[in-house]
Amino acid sequence: MGDEKNRLMWLGLYRTRHFVVGGMTILQVNGREVATGSTKVYMEELNMEKLRFISRVQIPEDSKVLLGLSFMVADQLLQFKANILGVQANVKKRRYTYLVEFIIENDSDRQSLLTFVNKIQLANKQKKLRSVTQIAVEVE
Known part of the structure; x- marks a missing residue:
């Protein structure tokens, strides 16, 4: 049962x-604020609630x-907070x-997320992803 729920997630x-x-930067670990530098992430899937990405960290x-x-995205910096739901390691x-999973605390967070998801999906559908954001064919 647990494996099925994990797979469906x-x-x-x-x-x-x-x-x-x-x-990506780490903001908190076990409730304590931390200061880390930023590292690249490679997003491959998303929706209005969740995001899936690959990282070297x-x-x-x-x-x-x-x-x-x-x-x-489209010359606009969009920032989000998120909690880790799962990890697959290679x-x-x-x-x-x-x-x-995105953390939505207010209408501003919700609007940023809506803008992000809509612009990415539209550009992807029109095969113009490169014109609105930085893309990569493979993980560096």
Whole structure:
């Protein structure tokens, strides 16, 4: 039962044609604020609730981590907070795929998320993703 619920959690996301490149920073670990630098993330799927991305950074699974995510879309910096729902590790390639859930605290957060999802989906559908954001064909 638990495996089925975990598998279903990763479904229902909109896949982009190429990776959308953004930034990630760790804001809190187990409720304590931390200051970390930003690292690249490669988003591959999203919806209005969740986002799936690949990173080279391994975050301990047993820690409660608050992430800060940022993406430049149509010359607008969009920033989000998110909690980690799950991780799939490929230790050999040093690639970690994270499924995160957006934290929406107010209407401004909701509007930024709506703008982000709509612009990414529309540009992806029109095959113009490169013109609105930074993309990558593969993870660096």
